[in-house]
Amino acid sequence: MAVKKALPPYKVLYEQLRKHITDGNYKRGDILPSENELCTTHQVTRPTVRKALDRLVHEGYIRKKQGKGSIVQGQPQGVGILSLSGTTSAIGKDNLETRIIVKPTLIKCDDAFGFPLLDFEKEVGCYRLERLRIMNKQPIFYDITLVPNINLPRFSSRNFENRSLFEIMRTSYQIEISGGEQKLMAITADDKVQQYFNVAAGHPILRLDRKMETSEEGFFFYSQVYCNTENYGLYGTF
Amino acid sequence: MAVKKALPPYKVLYEQLRKHITDGNYKRGDILPSENELCTTHQVTRPTVRKALDRLVHEGYIRKKQGKGSIVQGQPQGVGILSLSGTTSAIGKDNLETRIIVKPTLIKCDDAFGFPLLDFEKEVGCYRLERLRIMNKQPIFYDITLVPNINLPRFSSRNFENRSLFEIMRTSYQIEISGGEQKLMAITADDKVQQYFNVAAGHPILRLDRKMETSEEGFFFYSQVYCNTENYGLYGTF
DNA sequence: TGAGTGCACTTGTATATACAAGTTAATCAG
DNA sequence: CTGATTAACTTGTATATACAAGTGCACTCA
Numbered sequence: 001m002a003v004k005k006a007l008p009p010y011k012v013l014y015e016q017l018r019k020h021i022t023d024g025n026y027k028r029g030d031i032l033p034s035e036n037e038l039c040t041t042h043q044v045t046r047p048t049v050r051k052a053l054d055r056l057v058h059e060g061y062i063r064k065k066q067g068k069g070s071i072v073q074g075q076p077q078g079v080g081i082l083s084l085s086g087t088t089s090a091i092g093k094d095n096l097e098t099r100i101i102v103k104p105t106l107i108k109c110d111d112a113f114g115f116p117l118l119d120f121e122k123e124v125g126c127y128r129l130e131r132l133r134i135m136n137k138q139p140i141f142y143d144i145t146l147v148p149n150i151n152l153p154r155f156s157s158r159n160f161e162n163r164s165l166f167e168i169m170r171t172s173y174q175i176e177i178s179g180g181e182q183k184l185m186a187i188t189a190d191d192k193v194q195q196y197f198n199v200a201a202g203h204p205i206l207r208l209d210r211k212m213e214t215s216e217e218g219f220f221f222y223s224q225v226y227c228n229t230e231n232y233g234l235y236g237t238f
Numbered sequence: 239m240a241v242k243k244a245l246p247p248y249k250v251l252y253e254q255l256r257k258h259i260t261d262g263n264y265k266r267g268d269i270l271p272s273e274n275e276l277c278t279t280h281q282v283t284r285p286t287v288r289k290a291l292d293r294l295v296h297e298g299y300i301r302k303k304q305g306k307g308s309i310v311q312g313q314p315q316g317v318g319i320l321s322l323s324g325t326t327s328a329i330g331k332d333n334l335e336t337r338i339i340v341k342p343t344l345i346k347c348d349d350a351f352g353f354p355l356l357d358f359e360k361e362v363g364c365y366r367l368e369r370l371r372i373m374n375k376q377p378i379f380y381d382i383t384l385v386p387n388i389n390l391p392r393f394s395s396r397n398f399e400n401r402s403l404f405e406i407m408r409t410s411y412q413i414e415i416s417g418g419e420q421k422l423m424a425i426t427a428d429d430k431v432q433q434y435f436n437v438a439a440g441h442p443i444l445r446l447d448r449k450m451e452t453s454e455e456g457f458f459f460y461s462q463v464y465c466n467t468e469n470y471g472l473y474g475t476f
Numbered sequence: 477t478g479a480g481t482g483c484a485c486t487t488g489t490a491t492a493t494a495c496a497a498g499t500t501a502a503t504c505a506g
Numbered sequence: 507c508t509g510a511t512t513a514a515c516t517t518g519t520a521t522a523t524a525c526a527a528g529t530g531c532a533c534t535c536a
Contacts (some may be wrong), residue, residue, distance in 0.1 A: 009489085036515070036516085047493050050518090065499085185444065185468075205424055206422060235421050285520070308486095
């Protein structure tokens with residue numbers, strides 16, 4: 001039970017380099033130590049080093065160039081669709097305000113925005129919360145989130161204002177989002193959305209239904225995001 | 239100029255296996271020949287075979303299970319945003335028809351759907367083509383593509399019907415899409431789009447502006463995709 | 477018969493080595 | 507001083523080999 005299996009060397013190296021990048025020890029544009037250097041400093045052979053680097057490349061942390069080296073790219077952006085790109089170029093994070101419309105409430109449901117729920121998820125129920133994200137006094141996102149009621153201590157009483165769910169999951173529960181599925185569509189605003197976004201009837205809205213996979217085997221959560229892309233498009237890299 | 243560089247063995251094997259999967263010779267659930275078998279049949283060593291398989295895993299064509307083998311997953315869904323998920327679950331590829339509306343034409347432009355063009359791209363001009371993708375007799379995508387006029391032999395005369403640009407790039411020019419940026423928004427159909435999609439005025443449309451990076455240093459291409467998501471949502475994994 | 481053991485097969489990880497190919501900077505000839 | 511060559515680096519690809527670890531089936535023994 002909970003046997004702490006030693007990480008293979010290539011994963012150790014991967015985690016270490018990754019941390020250096022996310023911590024900012026290596027900045028965008030920096031060149032990582034060469035593969036041979038990493039070999040000697042970590043006492044492994046080149047294929048092992050390359051395996052770690054391959055992973056960093058794949059995830060967008062670094063870029064490699066033959067004859068040159070491994071160039072740090074920085075934090076990969078837009079795993080899925082996360083960041084915003086506005087007509088005004090520079091938008092501080094400070095201008096993004098998050099308001100809770102409906103506090104986390106335990107409900108029973110059979111389906112999460114088109115994604116079928118597992119039997120045990122139906123059984124334990126899900127926390128449901130609604131939030132509105134406002135940028136420069138303008139509502140941009142309205143989202144509904146469903147989180148299955150597995151053992152997440154004090155979940156319903158946590159403060160979700162101005163903190164992303166992803167961040168809470170990671171810092172409070174050591175759960176990371178490892179991937180997911182999403183479905184996108186353009187719709188016209190219904191009454192509720194019209195009101196939240198303060199737009200006219202028939203206004204085009206982007207809707208995003210997502211199922212998030214996590215590092216916790218068998219734990220998923222779900223969200224439905226409505227986005228007013230009139231002034232701010234959804235931006236992402238892939 | 240245009241030296242036909244021989245593909246390295248691992249890429250040859252990758253292409254071959256990939257083709258077998260996309261052609262349906264290997265179906266979902268099938269087990270690929272074991273790594274050692276592939277070694278003998280292709281006269282390469284295991285690391286080489288594994289490199290090809292790693293790539294297929296990464297792209298979602300196969301899944302590997304230690305002690306068992308390589309299990310075919312089928313067509314990968316949504317590298318970036320590509321595939322479709324309809325209300326009807328099973329949609330054969332056969333039902334997706336691609337029609338060229340405007341054949342590749344060399345034009346000069348300063349800007350590609352919001353992405354600034356490099357100086358040399360402005361100088362050499364771009365091929366522009368327009369396509370309409372039709373599924374079950376219903377137009378789903380309308381896209382405009384801009385490809386800078388670098389040396390791509392016979393580009394303008396190639397057949398783009400029912401073949402993705404990505405595929406042509408890969409097989410004819412050994413150019414792979416390594417990533418990119420995209421911007422998403424919901425809009426209402428303008429006159430042209432209304433006509434192509436045969437929808438009413440004010441119909442919500444999803445617009446996707448993309449800049450594609452390639453394995454060829456400094457070579458990008460651009461597309462603007464209009465999507466009628468009324469019956470088929472855009473589906474992707476991340 | 478039935479449960480358990482072991483073997484043969486699979487993929488996972490790692491070493492050691494070799495050469496090809498691209499980049500950069502120093503060196504040398506003019 | 508300028509320009510071409512060279513040498514020393516970098517990553518890319520490939521071989522050959524070894525053992526660990528997970529899976530599944532056939533065989534054995536109670």
